[in-house]
Amino acid sequence: MHNLNYVKTNKNIITNGKSEYKILISESLKNDSYICFALSDLREKIEEATGCLLDVVYDSEKQLNGKYLVIGETRLASIEDLGAQKETLKKGGYVIVTKGENVFMCGANTESSMYAVMTFLKITLNFEQYFTNHYSLNKGVDILPLYDFNVIDIPDFEYRIQSAGWIRYNDENRKRMKWTNETDWIIPVDEQKAVWHNTFNYLPPALYKDEHPDWYSLPNGDQICYTAHGNDKERAKMIKIVADRIITLFKMEKYRNYRHISVSIQDNQNCCRCETCLKAKQKYGADSAVMIMFLNDVAREVESWMKTPDGEPYKRDFRILFFAYHATNQPPTVFNEQSGEFEPSAPEVVCHPNVAVYFAETNGDYTSNFHDKNTANTKIGENMLGWGKLSQEIYFWSYSTNFSHHLIPYNSFDTVQDILKFAKAQKCKFIMIQDQWIQPGGQTGFSVYKNWLHSKLEWDVNVDIESLKDRFFDNYFMQASATMKKLFEEWNEWAKWQKVLGYEGARSVYYWALRHDMWPREKLEQWINYTEQAKKEIEVNKQTDPALYERLLNHIGMEAIAFKYLLIRLYADVLTADELLEMKKSVKADILRSGITLVNTTKQTTTEELLSGWGV
Ligand SMILES: [Zn+2]
Structure with a gap:
């Protein structure tokens, strides 16, 4: 509303x-x-x-x-x-x-x-x-x-978690853009930071595996086995330990106002292949079925405790969250051809009201819509539709940057509204679009605009992006608005062709985008020229408002970083030695002004390492 x-x-x-x-x-x-x-x-x-x-x-x-x-x-x-x-x-x-x-x-x-x-x-x-x-x-x-x-x-989403470092580490940005406070909503199982991928925090193999081998997955033991290989007594013990830990945390004064806790799979693509788990997969149609039934039992234990004199004072409308991620992204549902909708494959795999799905899929393609057929997201979109029939609420972890190349643009601009509308229609109440959240100062690749836009879309999925784009460029680049918008639109148009060249598909957020055909030299040089022109256009502020001038210089310089970086990485051999050195010095100035510190998430390469490797 x-x-x-x-x-x-x-x-x-x-x-x-x-x-x-x-x-x-x-x-x-x-x-x-x-x-x-x-x-x-x-x-x-x-x-x-x-x-x-x-x-x-x-x-x-x-x-x-x-x-x-x-x-x-x-x-x-x-x-x-x-x-x-x-x-x-x-x-x-x-x-x-x-x-x-x-x-x-x-x-x-x-x-x-x-x-x-x-x-x-x-x-x-x-x-x-x-x-x-x-x-x-x-x-x-x-x-x-x-x-x-x-x-x-x-707001359309009750929880809107900031996902870019320049917002996350800046209280004014977070509060004025109406992002939800990130830190006060979910209990870390270890009371420190084990918020995600934490089943081994509840049931550490080092502590339990010798005595209880059935608690761990076959063949690798890198997940827990939610059926304890069919041994009900062992499964009951696991449930008791997990429920007791949740109860202990709920009793702590520091977590009095928290309602959420997660019991979520370890961070790999595997799940248990024991005979009991495989039979359950066959029966219910998905690996996630045994996990739901396990967590439903955990929730019942916690719920019963809250009805006792001991638990009554700590009663709350809690949620136990689990990841629909990789092996467990697919829900145990069947498609009903007549109604055209998914249905639970059995009543016992419907989530208990205190259990809810946390839908996260790095195998998705955030350059493609969720509604469209024949993309890397078609199956993932269907999975979310299925979860919408099993879980009363959906918590959604989406993505919007290239984690292998923080300095290269990632085109999620054309799809984010579709994806958020899709999620909204599935009763999604929580949204986090993961961006460069460990990049504190700023971002290149139009990511300041991108994350500002996310703050508007997460509040109202139906906002008019075109008018927001005008508003952002006019206020953020001021006198250089038209030039920078031309740059954005030319890149955005070219990015549609980059999809045809292959910058899309499953795990596109890790795509190796350093390719000559994707970034022709003449385009990079033209786009860098636009930023030079834009820098001239803001010079009128130099005398009247030097602080404003410095901010605008940074806004423009930040966008220049992506194209200068690409030019240096891809065309060092065809530039003259002088041209190359000039370009390196110029991108260094833009980087130092911006406070951008990381070149990627995957290897955590710093910009300092990058620049010293370039000898500037
Ligand atoms: Zn198993």
Whole structure:
């Protein structure tokens, strides 16, 4: 639901730097990190735009009869008083409502109340974050009118996890772009970082394998065997250990507010090939069936404990997540030709309400849609349709970069909207599109635009990408917008041909894209020329706003890195020694300015190593 209704009234919040308004927050929330962030942005951006710094008051004051901009729930109004229900708003939804002359910006929690403030600032003053330290904001505003707001805005995905380092490591980028806080939602099994691929954390082979060989997969022992090779007593012991560990973690004070934990396969393409597991695969149609039944039993144990006097105080609406990944990506479903839909292959493989699938497939192709036939994703799309019939919720881990080549563009621009619409239709509530999340400063390959776009699409899968593209380029490249858009569009058009040449298909996120036919020299040189032209176009800021000039120089330089890197890697032998040295020096300047530190994820090669290898 995205109802952004508002009309101007004939009243004003600020007139020529003067205001009768104050910002009101709850005394009990004055140390909350989201409320503090929202408060400081609201005050500072209004002051920067209008020259008027609003006072702050708390709802503990006896008399509350002034005019207020209200952040979050206060004594003046709960979320229900504002006509919304917490259950409907869920984790990320919020309202902006004008009552009398007060404006209420409020969500079901403080994080979403902060989102409401960001939207208020966007509507009234065009405040929007594009990249680190770079936002749009109207300046020299004499009149800030009072709007009659009737906004209710609920994101399409309840959890939107940031996936690029420049967002993940930057609190302002994360909060202003409305990404969900990553760190407070899933319990690491080892209380440190074993969030994923953690079955061996529950059942370490070093501890159990000698005494309980049946717990481990055949033939390699690199996964657990969810049937204990058909030995029910042994299987019951495994379930008890896993459930007990979950119970122990749920009892810990530090995890009191957590609802999610995972029991997810080890990171390889295998699963157990024992006789019992193979028979189950035959019966249910997929390797994942035995895993679901195992986790359903674990969930029942935890659920029963929550009904005991010992467990009652720790009761919560928990989820045990498991990976549909490689061997377990296929669900135990059958296709019903008559209804045209997938159905569970048996009632016992439907997930318990506290068990949910985490759909992740690096074997997918994120340069192709999920809806299309005859692509590397057709089967994966069908698998997600099947999981939609087994699991009440879907958690989806998608991908959008080339992990072998961080400095080479990966074209997921043409498909991401289709993939997210597909996931949304399968009741997906959680989305994480993995990008260069260990690359802290920035990214080349139009990835700043890409991840900014993801923040919009994950909020509303139906947004108009063309208008967002214009908005991004105009605000991020400013005077160089048209030139940089030409560069983006020429590359994007060429990337469609690169698919024909082979830059697509299963595991395209690891594709070896250093090929002459994919990157002709004349194209690379033309695109580098566009960035040189763009750098000239922003020179007008050099005197008037040197800090802005430096930011824009970085934005353009970051995009130049990809094409200069490709030119050096592919055409070193045909460039003259002087040309080559010039190009290396020039890409070095762009890289150092950008803070890009990694050349790939696969080998963790640093840009420092790259540059010193080039002798610059
Ligand atoms: Zn087995």
